[in-house]
Amino acid sequence: xxxxxxxxxxxxxxxxxxxxxxxxxxxxxxxxxxxxxxxxxxxxxxxxxxxxxxxxxxxxxxxxxxxxxxxxxxxxxxxxxxxxxxxxxxxxxxxxxxxxxxxxxxxxxxxxxxxxxxxxxxxxxxxxxxxxxxxxxxxxxxxxxxxxxxxxxxxxxxxxxxxxxxxxxxxxxxxxxxxxxxxxxxxxxxxxxxxxxxxxxxxxxxxxxxxxxxxxxxxxxxxxxxxxxxxxxxxxxxxxxxxxxxxxxxxxxxxxxxxxxxxxxxxxxxxxxxxxxxx
Amino acid sequence: xxxxxxxxxxxxxxxxxxxxxxxxxxxxxxxxxxxxxxxxxxxxxxxxxxxxxxxxxxxxxxxxxxxxxxxxxxxxxxxxxxxxxxxxxxxxxxxxxxxxxxxxxxxxxxxxxxxxxxxxxxxxxxxxxxxxxxxxxxxxxxxxxxxxxxxxxxxxxxxxxxxxxxxxxxxxxxxxxxxxxxxxxxxxxxxxxxxxxxxxxxxxxxxxxxxxxxxxxxxxxxxxxxxxxxxxxxxxxxxxxxxxxxxxxxxxxxxxxxxxxxxxxxxxxxxxxxxxxxxxxxxxxxx
Numbered sequence: 121x122x123x124x125x126x127x128x129x130x131x132x133x134x135x136x137x138x139x140x141x142x143x144x145x146x147x148x149x150x151x152x153x154x155x156x157x158x159x160x161x162x163x164x165x166x167x168x169x170x171x172x173x174x175x176x177x178x179x180x181x182x183x184x185x186x187x188x189x190x191x192x193x194x195x196x197x198x199x200x201x202x203x204x205x206x207x208x209x210x211x212x213x214x215x216x217x218x219x220x221x222x223x224x225x226x227x228x229x230x231x232x233x234x235x236x237x238x239x240x241x242x243x244x245x246x247x248x249x250x251x252x253x254x255x256x257x258x259x260x261x262x263x264x265x266x267x268x269x270x271x272x273x274x275x276x277x278x279x280x281x282x283x284x285x286x287x288x289x290x291x292x293x294x295x296x297x298x299x300x301x302x303x304x305x306x307x308x309x310x311x312x313x314x315x316x317x318x319x320x321x322x323x324x325x326x327x328x329x330x331x332x333x334x335x336x337x338x339x340x341x342x343x344x345x346x347x348x349x350x351x352x353x354x355x356x357x358x359x360x361x362x363x364x365x366x367x368x369x370x371x372x373x374x375x376x377x378x379x380x381x382x383x384x385x386x387x388x389x390x391x392x393x394x395x396x397x398x399x
Numbered sequence: 400x401x402x403x404x405x406x407x408x409x410x411x412x413x414x415x416x417x418x419x420x421x422x423x424x425x426x427x428x429x430x431x432x433x434x435x436x437x438x439x440x441x442x443x444x445x446x447x448x449x450x451x452x453x454x455x456x457x458x459x460x461x462x463x464x465x466x467x468x469x470x471x472x473x474x475x476x477x478x479x480x481x482x483x484x485x486x487x488x489x490x491x492x493x494x495x496x497x498x499x500x501x502x503x504x505x506x507x508x509x510x511x512x513x514x515x516x517x518x519x520x521x522x523x524x525x526x527x528x529x530x531x532x533x534x535x536x537x538x539x540x541x542x543x544x545x546x547x548x549x550x551x552x553x554x555x556x557x558x559x560x561x562x563x564x565x566x567x568x569x570x571x572x573x574x575x576x577x578x579x580x581x582x583x584x585x586x587x588x589x590x591x592x593x594x595x596x597x598x599x600x601x602x603x604x605x606x607x608x609x610x611x612x613x614x615x616x617x618x619x620x621x622x623x624x625x626x627x628x629x630x631x632x633x634x635x636x637x638x639x640x641x642x643x644x645x646x647x648x649x650x651x652x653x654x655x656x657x658x659x660x661x662x663x664x665x666x667x668x669x670x671x672x673x674x675x676x677x678x679x680x681x682x683x684x685x686x
Contacts, residue, residue, distance in 0.1 A: 124497060127496040128495040128496065132494065132577065132587070133581070134493070134587045135494055135686070137486070138490035138494075139490050141486035141490075142483065142491075145483045150505070150555060150558055153521050153551075154508070156523040157516070157523050182598075199575050203430075210423055212423055218430055220670055221434045224438065224666065225434070226612075227612045227659050227665045228438075228615075228659060229617070231616070231637075232616070232659055232662075235652065240437060246436070271434075290412050294412055297411030303411075303413075322565050332512065332619075333515025333619075333637065334513065334515045334619035335619050350575070352515035355516065355623075359522065364523065367519055368519065371519045371520075374516055378511045
């Protein structure tokens, strides 16, 4: 048995052209710039990166980004599954409008979302004034960041879970009911397990998106160092101070977090395929 | 056929009406607060001082140059990414080679990189203090704080959109039609134009639509590379930020309303495509 060739011979035309365009553009736009970041980090050295990240302002920003992203993703997980269920299973006036609205966070520029949410939830905004009555400060606090991250991550879980809900066979639910299970029991033990893999994929996507989010957050956050300053903002600040090494160090730390999550997404998908057999 | 079920019969696979309406209520309330309210507030704030003030603020020199720049950037980034998407999808689906899964992962990479980090990467690669950037600046071709850098940053964050839509569709359609055309003696370009393109055109349009929406609205990556020079490197989202920070609320929200209208049109076209050409997009949707 010989080694598998790198590229199988094929009569199909356009190999050189399509491969050339693909690899050239991928390199110029994505790979070389990321390489430049990693190179900068390598020259700066692990010690330099560690010294940068190991400062209170930096690790607090990283921790804040990660923690609030996690909370937002958990919220989106629950709300997203509920939304997917409601949109697929129920018929009610305005359903299509709600369905279309789920995609808005994908289409609306983040800066627009940022100033709109701030206008609503600032102390003089419509919702902000209501919250102020009960002593709840939303904009310019961590609640505001949470809200913005919920907004940008909203569509992921719904859009990954919806097709799975559509494919659930009613027979499974009928069987469960025939065997004497109440609706709540069927939900918890039959339906939710089927939705779990897709929901977790959506959760991870929403989390990854939130960790790197910048535009919608900086307007509503207040950006107070140690309290409401997110990691991407700190990179921008370091760049404005021409501290490229430190910016690169924080960027590499964020990349590491993102890759860990990408890995998690892949592991979840492998696990879900083994467990469910399809999806 | 007569209905034999009793009047208030509830199927065992349905929730009680009360639970159903409670869930619908939560869904509607959540979307009202999170999505519809911000949407309304953009237009309300833009029109806070009347139509005239809103329209006048859009005629402002900075606003006009921002609109022009954003259109220019989209006109560069979107066709290039569409060309990349077509080439990558052709390469990946028409040929067998080792490392295909890895290549797809690399193409998807920009989706898991923070836009700010993407901008940072472009600065470190092409900035004046990198060797390549230094050489380019010395020869009169600055990349960062200029149009090419903004275009590159925009391309980075929107890189996977078209490829992601096309690859699943082209995998599902297989190679048989192209192979048949090949045996009949059609040239490569002709096969693409007359066989492949008609099969993928709706998926292509779908990808271009999403790519364009993101390209025109990109903020984080562009904020890092643009340098925010008024009238020169300030795109629409950047100009919105500058106006907002200068307490020019009507101007900021008027420009934001233009982008919001664009987002709504994008969603409308997207819904239309999903409705009319569900079959042609199905493969991508299942992903």
